[in-house]
Amino acid sequence: MKRDVEMQWNRLAASKAARLERGSEFAHGRLVEPGAVVQLLEAVLEPGDRVCIEGNNQKHADFLAACLAKVDPQRVHDLHVVQSNIALPQHLDIFDKGIARDLDFSYSGPQGVRLANLVAEGKVRIGAIHTYLELYGRYFCDLTPRVSFIAAQSADRDGNLYTGPNTEDTPAVVEATAFKNGIVIAQVNELVDRVPRVDVPCDWVNFVVRAPRPHYIEPIFTRDPAAITEIQILMAMMVIKGIYAEYGVTRLNHGIGFDTAAIELLLPTYAEKLGLRGKICTHMSVNPCPTLIPAIESGFVQSIHSAGSELGMEEYVAARPDIFFTGPDGSLRSNRVFCQLAGHYSDLFIGSTLQIDLQGNSSTATRNRMTGFGGAPNFGCDSRARRHTSDAWLKAGREASSSGSGGMPRGRKLVVQMVETFGEKMQPTFVERLDAWELMPQFDMALPPVMVYGDDVTHIVTEEGIANLLLCRNAEEREQAIRGVSGFTAAGLARDARMVEALRARGAIRRPEDIGVNPLDATRDLLAARSIKDLVRWSGGLYDPPKRFRNW
Amino acid sequence: MEELRFSFDGLASSDRGVYAIVGVVASGDLEVLVERQALEGRCEVDVRTSVHGFETTWRAVMERFVTARALANTRITVNDSGATPAVVSLRLSQASQTLDGTCP
Numbered sequence: 001m002k003r004d005v006e007m008q009w010n011r012l013a014a015s016k017a018a019r020l021e022r023g024s025e026f027a028h029g030r031l032v033e034p035g036a037v038v039q040l041l042e043a044v045l046e047p048g049d050r051v052c053i054e055g056n057n058q059k060h061a062d063f064l065a066a067c068l069a070k071v072d073p074q075r076v077h078d079l080h081v082v083q084s085n086i087a088l089p090q091h092l093d094i095f096d097k098g099i100a101r102d103l104d105f106s107y108s109g110p111q112g113v114r115l116a117n118l119v120a121e122g123k124v125r126i127g128a129i130h131t132y133l134e135l136y137g138r139y140f141c142d143l144t145p146r147v148s149f150i151a152a153q154s155a156d157r158d159g160n161l162y163t164g165p166n167t168e169d170t171p172a173v174v175e176a177t178a179f180k181n182g183i184v185i186a187q188v189n190e191l192v193d194r195v196p197r198v199d200v201p202c203d204w205v206n207f208v209v210r211a212p213r214p215h216y217i218e219p220i221f222t223r224d225p226a227a228i229t230e231i232q233i234l235m236a237m238m239v240i241k242g243i244y245a246e247y248g249v250t251r252l253n254h255g256i257g258f259d260t261a262a263i264e265l266l267l268p269t270y271a272e273k274l275g276l277r278g279k280i281c282t283h284m285s286v287n288p289c290p291t292l293i294p295a296i297e298s299g300f301v302q303s304i305h306s307a308g309s310e311l312g313m314e315e316y317v318a319a320r321p322d323i324f325f326t327g328p329d330g331s332l333r334s335n336r337v338f339c340q341l342a343g344h345y346s347d348l349f350i351g352s353t354l355q356i357d358l359q360g361n362s363s364t365a366t367r368n369r370m371t372g373f374g375g376a377p378n379f380g381c382d383s384r385a386r387r388h389t390s391d392a393w394l395k396a397g398r399e400a401s402s403s404g405s406g407g408m409p410r411g412r413k414l415v416v417q418m419v420e421t422f423g424e425k426m427q428p429t430f431v432e433r434l435d436a437w438e439l440m441p442q443f444d445m446a447l448p449p450v451m452v453y454g455d456d457v458t459h460i461v462t463e464e465g466i467a468n469l470l471l472c473r474n475a476e477e478r479e480q481a482i483r484g485v486s487g488f489t490a491a492g493l494a495r496d497a498r499m500v501e502a503l504r505a506r507g508a509i510r511r512p513e514d515i516g517v518n519p520l521d522a523t524r525d526l527l528a529a530r531s532i533k534d535l536v537r538w539s540g541g542l543y544d545p546p547k548r549f550r551n552w
Numbered sequence: 553m554e555e556l557r558f559s560f561d562g563l564a565s566s567d568r569g570v571y572a573i574v575g576v577v578a579s580g581d582l583e584v585l586v587e588r589q590a591l592e593g594r595c596e597v598d599v600r601t602s603v604h605g606f607e608t609t610w611r612a613v614m615e616r617f618v619t620a621r622a623l624a625n626t627r628i629t630v631n632d633s634g635a636t637p638a639v640v641s642l643r644l645s646q647a648s649q650t651l652d653g654t655c656p
Contacts, residue, residue, distance in 0.1 A: 426636065462638075488613055520649055
């Protein structure tokens with residue numbers, strides 16, 4: 001084999017130059033008028049391009065998504081969409097119209113049903129469903145975008161971008177695209193003389209358009225304390241006393257449901273009374289959830305890194321720079337990749353799910369919907385590459401080795417599932433077989449879509465008790481420990497009562513009374529805030545809740 | 553609306569309490585009334601629930617509740633609006649505690 005002297009090594013750069021040349025007709029320097037964007041996209045895009053329409057949990061390049069859905073499918077077709085979130089109707093319109101064909105993504109949330117239909121019609125070919133870290137990892141491997149559409153708060157005349165508090169995925173998307181000779185097109189809410197801080201430098205950005213309307217932001221992390229139930233409070237008490245205090249959990253990630261909101265609102269009251277301030281929950285990887293305000297104000301939580309921001313929390317966060325990561329302009333700097341990374345190597349993940357089977361595998365996939373994974377699997381798994389130690393990690397590791405292999409000692413991450421035994425509409429949370437098994441053939445997947453694998457889960461908390469799976473010595477004990485906290489579900493009623501009592505004697509199952517929690521104490525009086533208005537008060541008026549959460 | 557009736561025998565007896573009422577008939581919640589009555593030692597349970605088809609679950613919840621307590625000669629009346637077994641058990645415990653706290 002000889003060196004091919006004819007080989008071209010700068011085809012990507014040449015393609016970029018040609019695209020920029022074609023696009024320049026519709027731009028003044030980097031600036032593009034909103035009315036010219038569809039033509040710009042038709043000029044810049046080529047059939048088969050890999051594209052990313054920035055769609056995060058919060059911030060969406062919605063104007064560019066709408067423009068892409070208007071291009072001529074004769075000119076632009078067979079695009080390969082590689083993006084984390086399929087959230088807007090336009091994200092799927094481009095498949096319906098034949099503009100796009102292939103899809104690699106992480107999460108589809110509200111579009112889950114329509115996506116499933118489009119797959120069935122053969123209009124969407126799914127490559128894979130990823131976690132955020134996997135997908136962004138592949139951006140720097142085999143799924144690098146040729147063209148990325150991103151969203152920012154403001155741009156200056158040169159094209160320097162300020163993302164605002166929802167930086168989220170922008171750095172990952174731009175870095176992969178810009179440094180592999182791709183094209184970056186940004187929509188901004190405003191053009192300014194000077195951006196408050198530079199989140200994306202101008203020479204990584206090729207085109208900027210001021211969108212007719214500010215980009216869409218979804219307040220998905222706001223939980224109204226008024227809706228927290230006594231059962232959630234009971235489970236939160238069990239988690240604080242039976243897990244956080246027991247292991248001395250300082251570094252952790254919280255899911256975003258009402259269950260974990262209940263924990264946050266018990267820190268200044270119940271946990272304070274137990275003398276746990278400074279001993280638990282000091283460092284968190286989590287969005288600035290409003291229900292964290294009392295725990296921050298009372299000195300429990302000392303540091304928070306966020307994947308994204310939350311509507312209404314801007315001023316509060318800016319006023320607490322010792323707690324949050326903020327820029328020289330004062331506002332939050334979030335970053336999904338780094339937050340995921342921090343959470344992956346922390347001591348504990350706690351979250352909720354829709355279904356758990358009798359080996360502890362859990363999934364939020366339900367029939368006829370294709371929703372994906374988002375961030376939970378990277379938070380909710382043992383970090384096998386972890387080498388630094390902590391008390392919580394070592395204790396969990398000792399428990400794991402006490403029940404099994406022995407050999408080389410190592411630590412263990414705590415992965416906790418916190419669920420009521422019955423969910424909405426009396427759907428049992430505990431099942432013999434996950435619905436995920438039926439989705440596998442339905443969507444032609446190689447594996448059932450499991451959110452958190454059973455061998456990563458260490459504890460399952462229900463209103464009936466805590467199952468500590470680290471202390472189970474075999475699959476049979478594991479199954480009975482799970483049945484033993486499954487309450488009155490069919491799975492729970494089918495328990496082997498003798499084995500369950502034996503597991504309880506060993507501490508592999510603990511009832512509320514075993515850890516000194518009285519269910520009758522689980523009242524809403526324990527919540528540090530019982531309404532959104534209480535949260536505003538705790539924040540000294542800095543938290544400005546979105547209108548839909550105001551009832552005063 | 554489904555009406556269910558259960559009857560339990562062989563329970564311990566107590567002369568504490570006259571009646572107690574807890575909870576509200578609101579979505580996902582229930583109202584529980586517990587009264588001492590001369591029932592020849594039985595504990596009678598009447599359930600009116602908005603959700604059909606959960607007789608086995610109700611029986612299991614009630615059985616676990618009464619066997620742990622001195623509820624001979626007691627009538628329990630439940631008006632349910634789709635509460636989960638977790639909420640039902642909690643309200644029953646609250647009713648029982650309140651009953652024990654009221655004077656005969």
